[in-house]
Amino acid sequence: MTNKLLAAAVLLTAAPATAAWAQTTPTRGKIEDAEIEIVKERVNELPTATRNFEKVKIEAPAKTPAPLSYTYPDFRLPADKLNPAVRVLTIRQEELPELTGNYLKAGIGNYGTAYGRAYLHSTRSERGSYGLDFKHLSSSRGPVDKDNSRQSQTSLGLSGxxxxxxxxxxxxxxxxxxxxNFYGYDRNVPDLPKADSLKQVFKRAGLKVYARNRARDAAFQYDLGLGYNYWSDAFAASESNVYATLRSNYRLGETNRVRVDGDVSFIxxxxxxxxxxxxxxxxxxFETTLNRLxxxxxxxxxxxxDTINNARQFNIYPAVRAAYxxxxxxxxxYAGLGxxxxxxxxxxxTTENPWLAPNVRVAxxxxxxxxxxxxNATPAxxxxxxxxxxLSNDRNLYFYNNSRRDSTKFELVYDQKSTQLVNVHGEVLYNAAEKLRLGLKADYNGYNVKTxxxxxxxxxxxxxxxGSYNFYEKLLVGAELYTYSSSYGAGYAPRFPGSPDRxxxxxxxxxxxVIDLNLRGDYRLMDNLSIFAMGNNxxxxxxxxxxNYPVKGINVLAGVTYQF
Structure with a gap:
């Protein structure tokens, strides 16, 4: 009985290929006798079945290529907050072993810089997963008066x-x-401030629990989250945020579905x-697909x-999108209203600008x-x-301006009327077999402020x-050039000649x-050991x-990575 079942399994495995051959081969009469050998050690792997529901893409009728992982995920040091979305140095995670992906990194650089990271995660399992991600980056000296512009960031993430x-x-x-440190002070004074008098410290804590459906063929898809974020600074300010998020959709048929997204927060x-x-x-x-539309x-x-500037508290906006x-x-x-x-x-x-003044007004x-x-195009x-x-019409869009009370700190300021914004975004990405990656991203933002x-x-x-290039899976080199056009801040003239009142x-x-050129390289000494070096600015x-906040000059960092 067992042998018959195994024989049936072998026949079923071979059925797709047999059916395909039969479509182009004429019938030759009766089936000839054949002897079937049962090999118990053999593992039969079935191809992934094609499911009709995976063919229906509500967002767009055509397949949309996944975003390319076009560059190192944390190419630059974040110490100077050059870019609000700054990143820390590490080797690309996708190059790590498929089932482990654990690594330890350590590096040192000029300006008294020390860097460390530990990424530890469980192997793949059908029951669950858990992991730890620890990062530390510090510089004991900075671009202005050495330790008066020192900085450090430490974070720990746990997940399961x-x-x-x-x-x-x-x-x-x-x-x-x-x-x-608030190091944007006037240096043309007899006595410079001490580092401790310039100190700013942020403490952050976040907790999130969530539930989601991982069955892609289910009609109802959901992702529900409940979280809490806490933040505090050296001036005894604090923020507590209890929030919940919902992303859900229900499939009504092969081409229709209903989507409901929601957010709740109390700060x-x-x-x-x-x-x-x-x-x-x-x-x-309500989302539907009509042939190509x-x-x-x-x-x-x-x-x-919020009540700042008497902006309307309850708002209704359209959510209409068409893609052809x-x-x-x-x-x-595509085009839409939103x-x-x-x-x-x-x-x-405070992740964008760590030099905010106390008692800022948040809206x-x-x-x-x-x-x-x-x-979206893939021409080749x-x-x-x-x-x-x-094109957008914004109310209570925040801007950072130097504080009148202390120009080393920044206030949040708002246009008392609506701000019109024109954004033009373009990007070109090229990824050749994970060896050569080139790209350009650019944004133009035109702000029309009234007051x-x-x-x-x-x-x-x-x-x-x-751009980056992988030489024979041994040497990975890359370069990035960031540019920002000049924007504006403010200084304040004394009210009376000779008066310290600013x-x-x-x-x-x-x-x-801002023109910032960064280079880096990773060299794999052996399967689980590599060295890296990078230069910033x-x-x-x-x-x-x-x-008033210049960044560090030429700064370099070098170290070693151990993967296991």
Whole structure:
């Protein structure tokens, strides 16, 4: 009986190939007798079945290529906050062994820089996974008066998931501590300030639990999260944020589905006063595919408790999008109407600009209505071209301006009327068999402000040119060139000649044009051991992204990576 079952399994395995051959081969009569040998050690691997539901792509009728991992995920040192989305040095995770991916890194550099990272994660399992990610980067000296501009960042992330059929239950814990100094002071004074008097320290803690469906063939898909974020600084300010997120959709048929996304947040911000900021937003939409045309029609309803500038608290925005496949797998053009309330928190703001003043006024941005249009194209193999134009009408869009009370610190300032924004985004990415990667990303932002002198510390142009090459899986080299156009900050003239009072007339001053060249290389000595070296700001420019805050000059870092 057992042998008969095994024989049947072998026949079923061979059935797809036999059926394909039979379609082109004429019938030759009766089946001849054959002897079947049973090999118990053999493992029969069935090809992945094609499922009809995977052919239905509501977002766009044509397949959209996944974003290329076009560069090192943490190419540059983040110490000088040149780019709000800064990253830390490490070898690309995708090069690590498939089932382990654990590594330890350590490096040292000039400016008294020390770097360490530990990435530890469980092997792949059908029952669950867990991991740890520890990072540390510090510089005991900086670009201004040595230890007066020292900085450090330390973070620890813990994560875990359990799998029970289609249900995934998970949790994440994030802890962090960052040290910065307010070194943007006037150096033309007899006595320079001491490092301890300039100190700013941020402490962060985050907890998130979530549940989602991992069965891709299920009609109902959901991702539900509940979290808590805590932030504090050296001036006894703190922020607590309890939030929940929902991303869900229900398939009505092969080409139709209903989507409902929602966000809830309650923030308590304590400084010299206590401010409570509730926030609720939901976006229901109906999505359908009509041959080459994909449509999504819905609306976004949002409420925020902010009252700054008497901006409207309850808002309704359209959520309409149309995408048309001009050429299958080659070109998709799209356009839409949108808008939403964008949640703004001190937790996030201080990752963009760590030199904020005490008692800043935080408000959510009302973005919309917006009009956007663009295209995604793959004109050739390994080449991706994307472009998008967005026109938006923003209320309470924040800008960073130097404080009147202390120009080394920054206030959040808002246009008392709406700010019109024109954004033009373009990118070209080329990825040749994971060996050669080239790309260019560029953004133009045109801000039309009414009651502010300038769009303070929001550059109108920024771009990234990057490339990397993998030599025989032994040497990986890369380069990135970042540019930011000059923006504006402010100084303040004394109210009376000779007076130390700096709360007089505002003097608008331009910031530096940022041109930042970075190079790096990773050399694999053996399967689990490699060395790396990188250089940042190799042109040696001040690159003051924020007024009065130059970055370190040429700085280098070298170290070793052990993978296991």
């Amino acid at each position: 998931e359990t799998y029970n059929g289609p249900l995934v239950l998970g949790a994440k814990v994030d802890l962090g501590r960052e040290r910065y 308590s911000h304590k400084d010299s006063v206590t401010d409570r900021r509730p926030f609720v937003q939901v976006t229901p939409a 994909a449509l999504s029609v819905g609306a976004t309803l949002g409420y925020t408790g 496949t001009v050429t299958e797998d080659k070109l998709v053009a 808008g939403a309330i964008q949640r703004v928190t001190m937790y996030d703001l 959510d941005t009302r973005r919309g209505p917006t009009v956007y249009f663009g295209f 193999r390994a080449l991706s071209v994307n472009a998008r134009v967005t 502010l002198a300038e769009a303070f510390h929001r550059p109108s142009f920024q771009s990234t040119l990057f 709360t007089g007339r505002q003097l608008v001053r331009p910031t530096d044009t 190799l042109l040696g420019r001040d690159n003051a992204r924020f007024l």
